Amino acid sequence: MRATGVGSHPGEDQQALDEAVRVVLGELGEEPGLPYLPEVPGRGATATMTGRGLAVLEGLDADLQPAGWRLTGSSGSPGVDHRRTRSLLAQDLDTLEERAQAFTGTFKVQVCGPWTLAATVERPRGDKLLADHGARRELAQALAEGVRAHVADVRRRLSSLERLVVQVDEPALAAVVSGSVPTASGFGRHRTVDLPEASQGLEWVLGAIESSGAEPWVHACAPGTPWGLVRGAGARGLSVDLGVLAAADHDVLAEALEAGESVVLGVVPGTRPATEAGDAQVTERVLRWLDMLGLDPEELPGLVVSPTCGLAGADAAYARAALALVRTSAANVQAG
Known part of the structure; x- marks a missing residue:
């Protein structure tokens, strides 16, 4: 079980890219994180x-x-x-x-x-x-x-x-x-x-x-x-927004996980919502999805949680908080 981000971060200059790299490595540089090269399209x-x-x-x-x-x-x-x-x-x-x-x-x-x-x-x-x-x-x-x-x-x-x-x-x-x-x-x-x-x-x-x-x-x-x-x-990982999936999509994701491939569940909004969820709510949402499909999280090393999409539309504080939230939620799911 891992946590990652989709890719994009807020900002309008090279300093924002430097800060985004620092945030990604700081929040996701250790287990259960999966760090990535940030993108700052606002430049x-x-x-x-x-x-x-x-x-x-x-x-x-x-x-x-x-x-x-x-x-x-x-x-x-x-x-x-x-x-x-x-x-x-x-x-x-x-x-x-x-x-x-x-x-x-x-x-x-x-x-x-x-x-x-x-x-x-x-x-x-x-x-x-x-x-x-x-x-x-x-x-x-x-x-x-x-x-x-x-x-x-x-x-x-x-x-x-x-x-x-x-x-x-x-x-x-x-x-x-x-x-x-x-x-x-x-x-x-x-x-x-x-x-x-x-x-x-x-x-x-x-x-x-x-x-x-x-x-x-x-x-x-x-x-x-x-x-x-x-x-x-040939995709060996499918990165999705859990909130927009059709009924048949869930079966495709379950088959991928059971085959040992990766599925990245987007479960945290890419911009600050009116009411922010805590890690307990995010964890519960992931566990409910797994239960619906009859999957055991302990047997799914390819499961990853992330924001639903990029973070370019968020502010810097929320971008950091979103990565911290998916990291904590992944650790919760992993711990059972």
Whole structure:
């Protein structure tokens, strides 16, 4: 039984990133914690989930337009914004390396998934990559290659790690497979991506993570995420918001846990609620869920608790409190 966070933290500058690394290592650096590289998207477009995903791409260039990120092709000469997002990721990894070089346990990093990138990044000719079958295929393959290099870089920096998890963030996957992503005009919707293609795009990225010696997880907090498809594509960890799951999703999670895989239950709000729950209430919620499925917490080493989504919309004090709450709750569940 472990505790972790989804990834994002509040703040608007590099000092906020430094503080977030310190908080994560302080709250989750010892059992039952699972620390991670924080993301601080408030620093601007180069630090958002999309920007961080583009920083990892191999062989494709991008630039920043008034409407957002746009691919510019494969010239091998990235524009200034693309260089900045790569530089910022390297700078964040430098900070992590300085603070966590001696860490020896399990560590997590996050990367934007291929379908969320396809739903948020534009083609050179305009509109989302999602509109172009060939472009979205090329994007997924470029991300898979880039992830290999990213895993190698993290392992080089944190050479004492026992286990590295790479969480692929796919908040837009549900919209992609349901045909709910709006077109550039806002008046239409992109066509549904069929399930075999959606699975293949994920398979390339998740397979690249696993073949690089890391463990592939997928996070999504949107209702309607096809968790059976995600698990079938090779995810060895499923990170969910417990409050938005459909009835069939619970069976998929139970099967994953019984197979020795990881399930991350989002049970603490990502922003400060009107009435804050204590660790006893969070613990009880996890135990009730396990009881509903007939699962024994003592036999589920892959169970993890976390906030429901990222903490970027919270204040710094609540972000710290949320991590402390999931850590204490995990210890309570583990203790029985």
